[in-house]
Amino acid sequence: PQLYAWGKLKVSGDNTTHPTPLEDLSGWSLRSLSCGPGTFAVAADSSVITWGAATNGELGYGPNGKKSSARPDKCPALEGMHTHQVACGVGFTLFLTQANADQLAKFPVFTPSVAVEEAKGGNDGEAAAAAGSSKAAGGKGAAAKRKGAAAAGG
16 A cells, blocks of 8 residues: 655655655555644554654654654664554654563653652542542632622722
8 A cells, every 4th residue: 555645744845735655655564644733653564653843752762862854764662563553642642552571671660759659648538538628618718708809899
């Protein structure tokens, strides 16, 4: 299959007003593709290919990689993984992949700066009760302020 497109297809290119084959993707077995406001992503074979004008790392080239690409290029972090689906949006790109443990081991693991239990405020029931009572108190305080403002002519 050959992918055809038109419009503003490359950061440095002109607009096209008729279906134009994307020769950069010829020879790939395309599985999924998506377009964001200025980015493009394709799942093909065991690679992910991205290009476009990104401002938030949407192309997946890494923190020291290029920020935009006029030509489709492989996303090195996902090379060798089977990507089922891609999705682009405003400031993000999503990849639904199937990876083995060795492939996943190369990615950083997020560790929150505050333990989950501390963030919840301890016991779930106590936290919910405290949240409910503070909302109730806030609601009464807000009503009293509105009544006071009305009485003062404000």
